[in-house]
Amino acid sequence: MSHVVISPIDNKPFATINLATGEQVTETIERSKKAFLLWKKVPIEERVRVVSKFIEAFVDKKDEIAEELTRQMGRPIRYAGGEIDGTAERARYMMSIAEESLKDVEIEDSDKPGFRRFIRKEPLGPILIIAAWNYPYLISVNGVVPAILAGNTVILKQSSQTPLCAQRFADAFKEAGLIENVFQILHAPHSEIEKAIKHPDIAYVNFTGSVEGGREIQKAASSKFIATGLELGGKDPAYVRSDADLDYTVEQLVDGSFFNSGQCCCAIERIYVHEQVYDQFVNKFVESTKQYKLGFPLKHETTLGPMVRTKAAEFVRDQIENAVKQGAKPLIDVSLFPEDKKNTPYMAPQVLVNVNHSMKIMTEESFGPVIGIMKVSSDEEAIQLMNDSEFGLTASIWTKDEDAAVKIGNEIDTGTWFMNRCDYLDPALAWVGVKNSGRGCTLSKFGFDYLTRPKSFHLKLITK
Structure with missing residues (x-):
C-alpha cells in the first residue's frame, strides 16, 4: 500500500511513500524496544555528542531541505530555511541543559546519617511521536531530541503531507553514528497507528494535531497506564x-497573523484593540497586509x-463568508492579489x-x-474576551507597561x-x-x- 504526496504549489504528485503493514509496525516497535535496552545505558555525555553531530549533518543540507519543504x-522558499535554523536552535538548547536536567537528585539530610538517598530520572522506553505538517521539523524536534537525550528510543510518524521530513532526520542520525533503531520512522495508516499506540x-x-485527533490518541492510549x-x-x-508602540505592534501582529499563511500553531487569530487607538491600528494593519505578495x-x-x-483554503473562505453574512466587514480587496x-x-x-464572538471567525480555529x-474599552473587557475560548496555547499583550502586562497575564488562561512579541517558541520556556x-x-x-x-534509591549503608 502506498501514499502519494500532492504538492500544494501545483497540485501535482511530488512523492510516493510505502505504508507499513501491521506486521511491519510491530517489528518496528520490537526493534525500538531492543535498541532501548542498549541506548539507556549510554552516558549522557555520549548522547549529547551524537545529537550534536545529528544537528551538524542536518543543517549541512539546509538548502535542499528547504526546497523540499x-x-x-x-x-x-525565502522563509523555508528558517525552520532548519530554528530546529538547530531548539536542539542545541536542549543539549546544553541535558546533563544538568537529567542528573540524579541527591537528598541530603544530616539528621539521617548512614543513608544515601537519591532520585534517578529513568527513561521511559520507546516513544511514539506523531508530528504535524505545518512545521514538520520544529514540531518533531520538540520531542525527538529531548527524548533521545533522556535515553529513550523514538519512532517518528510524520504527517502524510510531509513524509520526507522524517527521512531527513533519519539520514542525519545515521550520519551522526546513532545506535541502530534508536530512531526509526514509520509511515502507516491511521488504523495501524492506533494499534501501535x-x-x-x-x-x-x-501528538501534535487537531482536537479531534488528540481525543483519538487519548482514547487509544487509555487502554494502558501511559501518559x-x-x-x-x-x-x-x-x-x-x-x-x-503602534508601528512596531502592527508590524509584529501582521506577521504573527499571516506568516506561513496563518498555518502556525500559535498564530494570532483574533485581536482586541483599545478604543483610543483602534482606528489608527486598523488603518496601519490593513496597509501593511496589502504589502504581501x-x-x-x-x-x-x-x-x-x-x-x-x-x-x-475553502474552510477559511467559508468562515469569512459566514462572518460577512453576520455583519463583519472585510477590509482587503481580494483583487489586489490576482493569484487568489x-x-x-x-x-x-x-x-x-x-x-464579535457570535461569529465562528472569532471562536473557531481558522x-x-x-x-x-475587535474594539475594546478597558483591560477588563479584553481579559473577558481573551478568556472566552475553548483554547489556551498562547496570548499576547502590546504595551509599554510591564507591571500591567504581568498583572493581566495572571488573569489569562x-x-x-x-508581552510585545508573539508566534515564537523560546526553548528555555515550557x-x-x-x-x-x-x-x-x-x-x-x-x-x-x-x-x-x-526512580528512588534508598540505601542504608552498613559499616562494621
Whole structure:
C-alpha cells in the first residue's frame, strides 16, 4: 500500500511513500524496544555528542531541505530555511541543559546519617511521536531530541503531507553514528497507528494535531497506564493597549497573523484593540497586509504561498463568508492579489472588523490567512474576551507597561503569555497548552520530566 504526496504549489504528485503493514509496525516497535535496552545505558555525555553531530549533518543540507519543504507544504522558499535554523536552535538548547536536567537528585539530610538517598530520572522506553505538517521539523524536534537525550528510543510518524521530513532526520542520525533503531520512522495508516499506540512496549505518545485527533490518541492510549503529550488547536488572542508602540505592534501582529499563511500553531487569530487607538491600528494593519505578495512559493519575491491544500483554503473562505453574512466587514480587496483563486489553495490575506464572538471567525480555529479585529474599552473587557475560548496555547499583550502586562497575564488562561512579541517558541520556556489546546509539556528543563520517570534509591549503608 502506498501514499502519494500532492504538492500544494501545483497540485501535482511530488512523492510516493510505502505504508507499513501491521506486521511491519510491530517489528518496528520490537526493534525500538531492543535498541532501548542498549541506548539507556549510554552516558549522557555520549548522547549529547551524537545529537550534536545529528544537528551538524542536518543543517549541512539546509538548502535542499528547504526546497523540499516548500514543495511538500507550500511555505515560500525565502522563509523555508528558517525552520532548519530554528530546529538547530531548539536542539542545541536542549543539549546544553541535558546533563544538568537529567542528573540524579541527591537528598541530603544530616539528621539521617548512614543513608544515601537519591532520585534517578529513568527513561521511559520507546516513544511514539506523531508530528504535524505545518512545521514538520520544529514540531518533531520538540520531542525527538529531548527524548533521545533522556535515553529513550523514538519512532517518528510524520504527517502524510510531509513524509520526507522524517527521512531527513533519519539520514542525519545515521550520519551522526546513532545506535541502530534508536530512531526509526514509520509511515502507516491511521488504523495501524492506533494499534501501535496500544502496543504494550510503547511507553509514551507525543501528538501534535487537531482536537479531534488528540481525543483519538487519548482514547487509544487509555487502554494502558501511559501518559500522552498533546499539542492541539489554538485561537490565540492579542490585546493592543492604548500605550502600545503602534508601528512596531502592527508590524509584529501582521506577521504573527499571516506568516506561513496563518498555518502556525500559535498564530494570532483574533485581536482586541483599545478604543483610543483602534482606528489608527486598523488603518496601519490593513496597509501593511496589502504589502504581501501571494504567488508561486519557489519565487524569492513571494511572501505568501498557498495553503496546504484546497480544502483548508475553502474552510477559511467559508468562515469569512459566514462572518460577512453576520455583519463583519472585510477590509482587503481580494483583487489586489490576482493569484487568489477559488478551488485552489492560493488565498489572499483578509482583515475583518465589525466582528464579535457570535461569529465562528472569532471562536473557531481558522488556521489560515484571516484575522478578526475587535474594539475594546478597558483591560477588563479584553481579559473577558481573551478568556472566552475553548483554547489556551498562547496570548499576547502590546504595551509599554510591564507591571500591567504581568498583572493581566495572571488573569489569562493560556500556556504562554507574551508581552510585545508573539508566534515564537523560546526553548528555555515550557511549551504547554491549557483547555482544548492540550496537555503535557515540551522544551525547557521541564520537558525532560515528561520523558522520564523518577526512580528512588534508598540505601542504608552498613559499616562494621
